Amino acid sequence: MQERGQGLGARRADGEASPVAEPAVVDLLGVLAYAQLSAFERLAADAGLAPTLDDERELAEMAAAEFDHYRGLRGRLEELGVDPGAAMAPFRVPISAFHDSTAPSGWLEGLVKAYVGDAIARDFYREVAQFVDPATRDLVLDVLADTGHAAFVVARVRAAVEAQPALAGRLALWARRLVGEALAQAQRVAVDRDALASLIVGGSLDLVEVGRLFQRMMEAHSERMRALGLSA
């Protein structure tokens, strides 16, 4: 990713976080920790909607993996001498608002949300992680590593859409709503959290680079929609 090194962010040439990045690192760990904690809660609840016990177990495993990630992030905050609760607190309202506005009405919507929502969040954090200190970056990338459950979701959604093609339109619309709500809340966070926003756009407020970031994320989203058998 060195070729984008001049674009976003506040990473110094020696790889150390710059002083301005410190509250941003706390924000990044805080938002990621609360995102994992609430993803854990929502996925675990969605497991109860599963049509079969095997599906239920699979989604419960995904949820438990989110909790392990939360634990890792909380541990890193503690290492940095930061109260995890204080670091997460600013993100509780926007992340809860995202989930409340995108409560799945059934099992398939839950699966699409797990897959699409998680992947978009993953892409975003991976981009941002480039501009923090190496120890934090390694942890964030570790948390973001695919837990191997995506294949399960893709197989389930594809099978459902093949069996009942009319589902494709409804689920594609659902995925667009997920993206819209996620962007709305991300916007809200960016306005409230100067440090995090400056981590993303750096001192230069390079809007061209921000545009490219969103373009990369939307391209990855379109690819995932195709993998599900849906149009973006």
Add this chain to the structure above:
Amino acid sequence: MQERGQGLGARRADGEASPVAEPAVVDLLGVLAYAQLSAFERLAADAGLAPTLDDERELAEMAAAEFDHYRGLRGRLEELGVDPGAAMAPFRVPISAFHDSTAPSGWLEGLVKAYVGDAIARDFYREVAQFVDPATRDLVLDVLADTGHAAFVVARVRAAVEAQPALAGRLALWARRLVGEALAQAQRVAVDRDALASLIVGGSLDLVEVGRLFQRMMEAHSERMRALGLSA
């Protein structure tokens, strides 16, 4: 517990499970595994109802502990050469029915359910675990060990009842409903699962001993209700 050794169950003098106990052990591990899996899902969902981030984190930790228990029980079933899905399957309907009929309407009801429901299940499994092979018994007792979260629940419920004494009646009624629904589903399981039922009552169908078991469980329940500041 040796003094009750002549009462329930099918344990032989050498401590080995008798042949009749084998399907019962699979049933015991299966019902316990599914109970932990679904407790995990419901507790994690209830964490989303928490009034504060600290409360949310605490309940999420309780939920994650249930998932660890589920993993241990699933592992034991695999060790015994049993498919965990097959062992859990018979208990999915009654346990889900229990949860569906006792969905908490708010945070405090969720806490009382977590505390009371978990403790009653714990008492019951502890009684039954006396009559299975030592390796299974050790695992079950380990799973049932208090994860240290009960004190958190007691403190929260007591504080709420002290601040608003009118809550006591409503929550006491709620706890009675939890017990009633749990017994109704336990009855259903006992009728359907001969092996598990015979594990509890042994070959002798010692109704006096069964009566004592329920009396012990109800006494423990009353003590817990007093700990919460509620009347049983």
